[in-house]
Structure formats: C-alpha cells, structure tokens
Amino acid sequence: MNKNYDVIIAGGGLAGLTAAIELSQNFNVLVIDPDAYPRHKMCGEYLSLEVDNYLQSLGVDVLELSDSKIDKFSFSQGSRTIRTASLPLGGIGISRYSLDYHLYVKAKEYSDFLCDRVVDVVSFDNYYKVQTTEFELQAKQVLIATGKRSLLDKKLERPFIQKKSPWLAVKMHYRYEMPNDLVELHAFHGGYAGLSKVENGDVNLCYLVNYKTFKRYKNINTFNHKVLKENKVLCKFLNTAVPVWDKPITISQISFEQKEPIHGKLIMIGDTAGLIHPLCGNGMAMAIHSAQKASHYVTQFLNKEINQAQLLSNYSKDWKRTFSSRLRYGRWLQKILLNKSSSSIAYWLLKRFPFILPVIIEKTHGKHIQP
Numbered sequence: 320m321n322k323n324y325d326v327i328i329a330g331g332g333l334a335g336l337t338a339a340i341e342l343s344q345n346f347n348v349l350v351i352d353p354d355a356y357p358r359h360k361m362c363g364e365y366l367s368l369e370v371d372n373y374l375q376s377l378g379v380d381v382l383e384l385s386d387s388k389i390d391k392f393s394f395s396q397g398s399r400t401i402r403t404a405s406l407p408l409g410g411i412g413i414s415r416y417s418l419d420y421h422l423y424v425k426a427k428e429y430s431d432f433l434c435d436r437v438v439d440v441v442s443f444d445n446y447y448k449v450q451t452t453e454f455e456l457q458a459k460q461v462l463i464a465t466g467k468r469s470l471l472d473k474k475l476e477r478p479f480i481q482k483k484s485p486w487l488a489v490k491m492h493y494r495y496e497m498p499n500d501l502v503e504l505h506a507f508h509g510g511y512a513g514l515s516k517v518e519n520g521d522v523n524l525c526y527l528v529n530y531k532t533f534k535r536y537k538n539i540n541t542f543n544h545k546v547l548k549e550n551k552v553l554c555k556f557l558n559t560a561v562p563v564w565d566k567p568i569t570i571s572q573i574s575f576e577q578k579e580p581i582h583g584k585l586i587m588i589g590d591t592a593g594l595i596h597p598l599c600g601n602g603m604a605m606a607i608h609s610a611q612k613a614s615h616y617v618t619q620f621l622n623k624e625i626n627q628a629q630l631l632s633n634y635s636k637d638w639k640r641t642f643s644s645r646l647r648y649g650r651w652l653q654k655i656l657l658n659k660s661s662s663s664i665a666y667w668l669l670k671r672f673p674f675i676l677p678v679i680i681e682k683t684h685g686k687h688i689q690p
C-alpha cells in the first residue's frame with residue numbers, strides 16, 4: 320500500500336468523511352477508521368438543515384435520503400408537554416447507518432481507506448508520521464477526526480481526557496407511530512431523551528443520563544422502567560413501542576469538557592474539537608461544518624498560499640468565531656434542563672411565552688452553510 324499521502328484523516332465519521340470528499344478532489348487522501356461501513360452509531364439522528372445545500376454540493380443529497388422532514392419540536396417534563404409550531408431552520412431524521420454510509424461511498428470515489436486504528440501522530444518540520452496498529456505512514460497534513468473520545472486523545476495528552484466524564488448514552492430503534500415532522504425532547508431524573516423518526520420509519524430513542532443516577536439501577540431495562548417511565552410521554556412510548564434491535568447501543572464516559580481545535584501542530588475537526596450538548600441537535604452539522612473549514616485552510620496550505628503557522632491560526636480563530644457561543648449556550652441549556660427547579664421555571668416561561676423557544680434554538684444553531 321501507498322505510505323505517503325498529502326493528507327491523512329484519523330477517523331471516518333461525519334467530520335472525517337466530509338473532509339475526505341473535499342480534499343480528495345485535489346490531493347491524495349487516506350482515511351483511517353477501525354470500523355467497517357455501514358454501521359449504527361450513537362446519535363439522536365436529527366440532522367439540522369443548515370448542511371443540506373453544502374452536502375448536496377459534495378454529491379450527497381440528504382433530502383433525497385429521508386422523508387422525515389422535521390419542523391416541529393415538543394418538550395416534556397414529568398406529565399407536562401408543550402409544543403412549538405416550528406423549528407427555525409428545521410432538520411431531517413436520518414440514521415447514522417444511512418448518512419455515514421452515503422458519505423463513505425462518495426469519499427471512496429477518490430480517497431483511500433484503511434480499516435485500522437491510529438495509535439500515535441508525531442509532527443516534524445514539514446511532515447507528520449502516523450502510526451496505526453499495523454503501519455507507519457507519512458503525510459504533509461493530518462486531520463484528527465476521532466470523535467468524542469479516543470485512546471489517541473490519551474496518547475496526545477489532551478487536557479480534557481484527564482477529567483472525569485460521568486455521562487452515559489443509550490440508543491435503540493423502535494416501531495412506533497409518531498408524526499414524521501416532529502422531534503421530541505423529554506426530561507427525566509438525571510437526563511433527557513430524544514425521539515424522532517428516521518428514513519425507514521423507525522423511531523430512534525436516544526438518551527443521555529449521568530452515571531450517578533444510572534448506577535443505582537444496574538441495567539438499562541430497570542432504568543427505563545423505574546426512571547424513564549416517570550415521564551408520561553416516555554412511559555406511553557416504552558409501554559407500546561416495539562424494539563427493532565436485540566439490544567441497545569450504549570457508550571459511556573462522554574465528555575463535555577472544553578477542548579481546543581488545535582493541539583500542538585494538529586488540527587481537530589468534529590467532536591474532537593468540541594462536543595455540543597446533544598439536546599441542541601447540532602453536533603452533526605458542526606462536525607460537517609468544521610470539516611469544510613479545515614479543508615479550506617488545508618487546501619490553501621498545500622497550494623502554498625499560506626504557511627503552517629497561518630493554517631493553524633486561521634482555522635483556530637475561524638472555529639472559535641463560529642462555534643464557541645453555540646457550545647456555551649448548549650452548556651447553559653443542559654444545566655437548566657437537568658435541574659428540577661430551573662427546568663420547572665423554564666417550562667412555565669415557555670408555556671406562557673412560546674416565542675422564546677425558537678430564539679433559544681437559533682442560538683445553538685448556525686445559518687445555512689454556503690458550499
């Protein structure tokens with residue numbers, strides 16, 4: 320196999336695949352990911368429509384991939400539900416099984432893929448050494464797109480990985496009747512759950528809970544029964560919905576600690592640069608958007624229009640300008656939602672002043688991304 324590339328991308332999720340599609344039009348690109356496609360992944364599977372034009376320009380028409388066009392949002396707490404008429408930009412319900420696979424097929428047209436794990440990346444003056452479990456490779460530029468948390472973060476000694484990450488997420492697809500155009504958010508003790516339809520009509524239940532609350536119940540079934548069912552909407556859902564898979568997907572140690580888009584001379588994209596709280600429903604769009612930004616500066620660098628220091632500084636400034644305030648609002652919203660008294664006040668306010676909700680949602684989203 321070729322061992323020298325213009326660009327090596329560690330991680331083939333949404334950020335890595337988007338960057339591969341962009342950069343492989345002009346450079347030779349290798350994507351390294353340990354898992355084969357298609358595969359299910361932890362996610363609420365609500366994709367903000369800020370990315371549809373951009374993805375279409377890359378050759379992936381997401382509006383063709385799913386009939387589940389979502390423009391309504393409802394929120395419940397205990398036995399109380401409210402509903403807003405519309406989401407400012409809206410989104411679609413699409414499984415990661417389908418979305419990642421379509422991006423992968425497109426990326427594969429011009430990029431090489433290696434099914435392996437990156438274990439180390441070392442930077443030299445004008446190249447990088449990338450160590451996988453099997454190979455030592457070289458590239459003029461490297462993008463790190465390994466997601467929320469990876470052993471590579473430990474190897475690179477990133478500060479966020481030293482801190483505790485007490486969050487656990489659970490996802491399962493079900494057969495259940497609910498409107499195509501609705502995404503629901505339901506609060507329960509210690510966490511919250513999202514419900515929305517994906518492209519094949521299945522309903523995705525995805526929830527986030529702090530480990531302190533979960534550990535009292537030992538397993539997911541007991542937790543669902545004792546805690547999720549305290550919420551009236553989730554109780555009805557769990558009593559009637561039919562699971563599609565044998566068992567749910569789970570991940571633990573999810574960290575919302577602040578990260579940096581640059582580490583040493585390494586460029587981070589997607590969740591590797593920063594993870595927005597899932598209740599905002601904007602992580603996928605941010606991953607795709609950050610990949611577009613990084614690809615733009617890497618292209619300028621490889622075409623010798625800017626030097627390495629400018630590449631790192633321009634990307635870092637652009638990333639912070641675009642995403643920092645969304646992350647801040649996300650942290651603030653999650654705090655409110657998970658606190659019983661503040662979420663009761665928020666519920667009361669939203670019931671009386673429903674126009675506030677679209678304004679809050681806008682703060683955690685961007686505008687349509689221009690191709």
Ligand SMILES: Cc1cc2nc3c(=O)[nH]c(=O)nc-3n(C[C@H](O)[C@H](O)[C@H](O)COP(=O)(O)OP(=O)(O)OC[C@H]3O[C@@H](n4cnc5c(N)ncnc54)[C@H](O)[C@@H]3O)c2cc1C
Pocket residue numbers: 329330331332333334335351352353354360361362363364365366367435436437438464465466467468469470471488489513525526527573588589590591597600601602603604606
């Ligand atoms: C519970 C939950 C619900 C969510 N719901 C939503 C939602 O409804 N809407 C939304 O927009 N966002 C949501 N998000 C956020 C969204 O899932 C992420 O923001 C998005 O997946 C980020 O894409 P990514 O490419 O950065 O990472 P990922 O898609 O996680 O991809 C990372 C890739 O890197 C690979 N990898 C890891 N380590 C290595 C290594 N050492 N070497 C090589 N490859 C490696 C992995 O195999 C993986 O394929 C949710 C997140 C959570 C936790």
